[in-house]
Amino acid sequence: MSLCTELVLDITYHQVKAPLFLVAQDLTLFCICVNVQSQPASLAAEDISTNSNGPKQDSLFDDDPEDLFAEATEEVSLDSPERDVLLSDGPSPAITPITPPTSVITPRIVSCVFIEEEEGGDSFDIHISVSDPEKVGEYMTSMSLFKRSEFAVKRRFSDFLGLHSKLASKYLHIGYIVPPAPEKSIVGMTKVKVGKEDQSSNEFVEKRRSALERYLMRTVKHPILLKDPDVLQFLESSELPRAVSTQALSSAGLLRMVNKAADAVNKMTIKMNESDAWFEEKQQHFENLDVQLRKLHTSVESLVCHRKELSVNTAQFAKSAAMLGNSEDHTALSRALSQLAEVEEKIDQLHQDQANADFYLFSELLGDYVRLLTAVKGVFDHRMKTWQKWQDSQMLLQKKREAEAKLQFTNKPDKLQQAKDEIKELEGKVQQGERDFEQISKTIRKEVSRFEKERVKDFKTIIIKYLESLVQTQQQLIKYWEAFLPEAKAIS
Amino acid sequence: MSIIKPSFKNTGFNKLCLSYCQLRSVSVDLNHDASLLIDIPDALCERDKVKFTVHTKTTLSSFQKPDFSVPRQHEDFIWLHDTLVETEDYAGLIIPPAPPKPDFDSPREKMHKLGEGEATMTKEEYTKMKQELEAEYLAVFKKTVQVHEIFLQRLSSHPVLSKDRNFQIFLEYDQDLSVRRKNAKEMFGGFFKNMVKSADEVLISGVKEVDDFFEQEKTFLLDYYSKIKDSTAKAEKMTRAHKNIADDYIHISATLNSLAADDMTANKKNLEKLSDLFEKFRKVEGRVASDQDLKLTELLRYYMRDIQAAKDLLYRRARALADYENSNKALDKARLKSKDIPQAEEHQRQCLQKFDKLSESGKKELTSFKGRRVVAFRKNFIEMAELEIKHAKNSVTLLQGCIELLKSN
Numbered sequence: 020m021s022l023c024t025e026l027v028l029d030i031t032y033h034q035v036k037a038p039l040f041l042v043a044q045d046l047t048l049f050c051i052c053v054n055v056q057s058q059p060a061s062l063a064a065e066d067i068s069t070n071s072n073g074p075k076q077d078s079l080f081d082d083d084p085e086d087l088f089a090e091a092t093e094e095v096s097l098d099s100p101e102r103d104v105l106l107s108d109g110p111s112p113a114i115t116p117i118t119p120p121t122s123v124i125t126p127r128i129v130s131c132v133f134i135e136e137e138e139g140g141d142s143f144d145i146h147i148s149v150s151d152p153e154k155v156g157e158y159m160t161s162m163s164l165f166k167r168s169e170f171a172v173k174r175r176f177s178d179f180l181g182l183h184s185k186l187a188s189k190y191l192h193i194g195y196i197v198p199p200a201p202e203k204s205i206v207g208m209t210k211v212k213v214g215k216e217d218q219s220s221n222e223f224v225e226k227r228r229s230a231l232e233r234y235l236m237r238t239v240k241h242p243i244l245l246k247d248p249d250v251l252q253f254l255e256s257s258e259l260p261r262a263v264s265t266q267a268l269s270s271a272g273l274l275r276m277v278n279k280a281a282d283a284v285n286k287m288t289i290k291m292n293e294s295d296a297w298f299e300e301k302q303q304h305f306e307n308l309d310v311q312l313r314k315l316h317t318s319v320e321s322l323v324c325h326r327k328e329l330s331v332n333t334a335q336f337a338k339s340a341a342m343l344g345n346s347e348d349h350t351a352l353s354r355a356l357s358q359l360a361e362v363e364e365k366i367d368q369l370h371q372d373q374a375n376a377d378f379y380l381f382s383e384l385l386g387d388y389v390r391l392l393t394a395v396k397g398v399f400d401h402r403m404k405t406w407q408k409w410q411d412s413q414m415l416l417q418k419k420r421e422a423e424a425k426l427q428f429t430n431k432p433d434k435l436q437q438a439k440d441e442i443k444e445l446e447g448k449v450q451q452g453e454r455d456f457e458q459i460s461k462t463i464r465k466e467v468s469r470f471e472k473e474r475v476k477d478f479k480t481i482i483i484k485y486l487e488s489l490v491q492t493q494q495q496l497i498k499y500w501e502a503f504l505p506e507a508k509a510i511s
Numbered sequence: 512m513s514i515i516k517p518s519f520k521n522t523g524f525n526k527l528c529l530s531y532c533q534l535r536s537v538s539v540d541l542n543h544d545a546s547l548l549i550d551i552p553d554a555l556c557e558r559d560k561v562k563f564t565v566h567t568k569t570t571l572s573s574f575q576k577p578d579f580s581v582p583r584q585h586e587d588f589i590w591l592h593d594t595l596v597e598t599e600d601y602a603g604l605i606i607p608p609a610p611p612k613p614d615f616d617s618p619r620e621k622m623h624k625l626g627e628g629e630a631t632m633t634k635e636e637y638t639k640m641k642q643e644l645e646a647e648y649l650a651v652f653k654k655t656v657q658v659h660e661i662f663l664q665r666l667s668s669h670p671v672l673s674k675d676r677n678f679q680i681f682l683e684y685d686q687d688l689s690v691r692r693k694n695a696k697e698m699f700g701g702f703f704k705n706m707v708k709s710a711d712e713v714l715i716s717g718v719k720e721v722d723d724f725f726e727q728e729k730t731f732l733l734d735y736y737s738k739i740k741d742s743t744a745k746a747e748k749m750t751r752a753h754k755n756i757a758d759d760y761i762h763i764s765a766t767l768n769s770l771a772a773d774d775m776t777a778n779k780k781n782l783e784k785l786s787d788l789f790e791k792f793r794k795v796e797g798r799v800a801s802d803q804d805l806k807l808t809e810l811l812r813y814y815m816r817d818i819q820a821a822k823d824l825l826y827r828r829a830r831a832l833a834d835y836e837n838s839n840k841a842l843d844k845a846r847l848k849s850k851d852i853p854q855a856e857e858h859q860r861q862c863l864q865k866f867d868k869l870s871e872s873g874k875k876e877l878t879s880f881k882g883r884r885v886v887a888f889r890k891n892f893i894e895m896a897e898l899e900i901k902h903a904k905n906s907v908t909l910l911q912g913c914i915e916l917l918k919s920n
């Protein structure tokens with residue numbers, strides 16, 4: 020029996036800095052907001068029966084003959100009224116400095132439906148719809164990245180991995196910090212596939228959905244990545260070619276593992292003469308940050324675990340107190356014990372909710388940044404490799420020059436010419452190598468600065484949210500105990 | 512295994528103990544009869560042995576001095592309890608439950624684990640954890656002092672038991688009591704008695720009850736005992752989970768502090784504030800855990816033992832009833848055989864007398880027991896709710912303060 024859960028994601032996003040050539044103008048390129056909505060499985064089941072016979076499904080579906088799921092998707096879009104107001108600003112021929120929208124978030128609603136597909140393979144479909152970019156000024160059409168204002172797409176987990184793989188191969192080696200995709204989990208996915216409608220498989224699904232949402236958000240926040248055609252295709256096109264090379268045990272997967280190992284070895288042997296103290300400092304900083312964040316992550320994971328334990332223990336105590344209340348023969352005390360049991364039951368739910376906040380806000384934030392730091396360290400490594408490549412070309416050039424000098428005294432004109440040609444080529448390579456090195460260094464400086472700013476902002480926003488969740492829990496506790504107090508006083 | 516041994520001996524710890532002992536949370540204030548006032552103002556912890564200083568103030572002439580103190584060990588308390596249980600005259604009374612043996616296993620084990628994990632923590636973190644463990648040690652210590660004190664106070668406020676000769680010896684005898692304590696044979700006798708008692712439970716259920724009051728009490732106590740035992744265990748698990756969360760906050764606070772130390776940006780202050788928040792917050796959570804422990808877990812635990820003592824009374828009465836019924840049968844047999852009739856009559860009369868005495872005093876005891884229990888539960892529930900509210904309000908203030916600071920930056 021296949022499992023069908025439908026969720027509509029909800030993310031709010033806000034403005035993105037304008038590209039360089041539009042100096043000092045903030046264009047809100049787009050706001051992605053996704054609405055969370057859950058649809059009962061039964062509804063989807065109905066749809067299955069109606070569509071199960073058709074071999075070719077709606078174009079919104081992946082063309083997979085084994086797809087038994089009907090297109091029971093829910094699209095909800097709410098256009099913000101502000102958008103229309105801004106559009107009505109009369110366009111002027113010159114570059115009109117338009118007061119940028121306030122730095123407050125201008126939310127749009129986007130629906131993202133999450134459908135699971137029964138299929139051999141650890142993927143599931145994600146339906147995303149992205150709202151229209153906020154257009155300000157006349158640079159709309161030229162800057163507009165999206166063809167439509169409202170649309171929805173379905174994506175598999177492997178599609179996300181495929182997207183990341185493409186972006187990594189294009190941008191990592193030139194110094195861009197590409198956000199890493201969520202990790203695969205064979206165990207978790209298998210349980211879901213088997214169709215277990217239990218607590219843990221639901222939790223797994225939610226965990227994954229949330230992780231993918233955050234991944235996507237981080238990716239589109241990056242000004243360069245946002246404009247990448249693969250990203251745009253991912254967000255917009257109704258069908259994506261299946262990304263097969265992302266499977267863990269595929270040949271491509273194995274190749275990746277081998278390459279990773281080779282990289283690790285290489286890193287150890289590169290001894291770079293660091294002329295720029297900034298890089299050394301930053302690398303050290305990220306090393307320290309990595310250690311601390313991992314430690315913090317472990318502590319928070321422990322907190323989540325203990326809070327879940329507390330919730331379970333509180334529930335058990337509540338039941339026990341209820342039984343004790345039943346057994347108690349003094350009427351008023353019996354009533355008070357029953358009330359205590361009720362209070363504790365409510366508190367158990369509080370602890371459960373808090374554990375979720377602990378996890379989804381605090382723990383996942385730290386986990387995400389531990390993974391992001393790996394990407395950051397990666398770009399530093401790429402810079403080292405670029406330097407190494409440049410040095411290698413230089414050394415080779417040196418050798419060739421020496422060889423050419425020697426050839427001068429022999430009578431081998433063709434060999435000499437060949438040597439001169441090779442030298443010319445190598446000189447070009449060396450120049451290129453130097454340029455590449457300078458470029459990657461420049462890019463990394465920018466990227467690191469952006470990353471650090473984002474990191475601080477991210478942490479602050481989420482920590483404040485987390486603290487607010489703690490406040491809410493405590494305020495609820497006050498309410499519950501204040502309600503219990505008169506009951507306790509009533510014992511006579 | 513002695514990684515760190517908190518040396519309670521020489522510190523101002525004893526003074527701490529004194530101020531805590533004023534709190535009698537589990538039982539109602541028993542020291543209202545000024546003719547015999549008992550408290551434990553002082554205690555020493557040497558290795559695993561706790562030495563209590565039992566202090567008595569009395570106006571009674573039966574004592575040699577009006578104000579005196581003696582050192583006592585846990586085993587002395589057990590001896591006193593057992594002699595009271597074995598005294599026939601007190602069969603119709605609820606003998607206050609013996610205080611449990613001081614148990615430092617849990618904090619000791621944690622201290623050991625802490626020692627093993629020292630390398631993975633910063634010095635500051637380690638110090639904080641150690642402080643927490645010392646506080647836990649202290650809490651166990653305080654609890655054991657309290658429970659021993661309450662035992663004595665229950666005795667001193669009981670009209671019959673306070674006059675017991677052995678009780679007086681316990682309070683007054685200024686030499687080591689261990690010579691007077693159970694020898695191995697006697698201890699085995701006590702153990703044997705306990706074994707027989709559990710068989711009595713079956714006996715009790717089988718005996719036909721003539722009195723409605725006792726029938727009800729029997730049903731109630733047997734059921735209530737198993738329920739309260741369960742609640743005690745579950746409450747303890749709840750408290751422990753709270754404690755674990757408080758400990759997690761220590762680690763989180765410490766790591767945030769390290770992050771702040773490494774941070775050179777404007778974010779440094781935010782991290783410091785956050786670290787500070789978690790440090791304060793964990794203290795509140797710790798208090799929540801220990802208050803819940805005292806007001807709820809210890810309350811349940813105490814009354815669980817008290818109910819066991821009440822059950823013991825029922826067993827003794829049931830045994831007396833069984834004895835009386837047997838004596839009736841023996842009398843009938845004697846009458847049939849026309850042999851030894853006066854002895855059988857006397858025996859039967861005695862059994863009846865004993866049974867009646869037990870029933871009468873038993874009824875009084877059980878009624879006042881219920882009253883005591885209800886009052887204690889009420890008091891503790893009120894105090895627990897008030898403390899929970901206080902701590903939660905404290906937490907809200909702390910958290911909101913931090914949120915304000917973070918937002919304003």
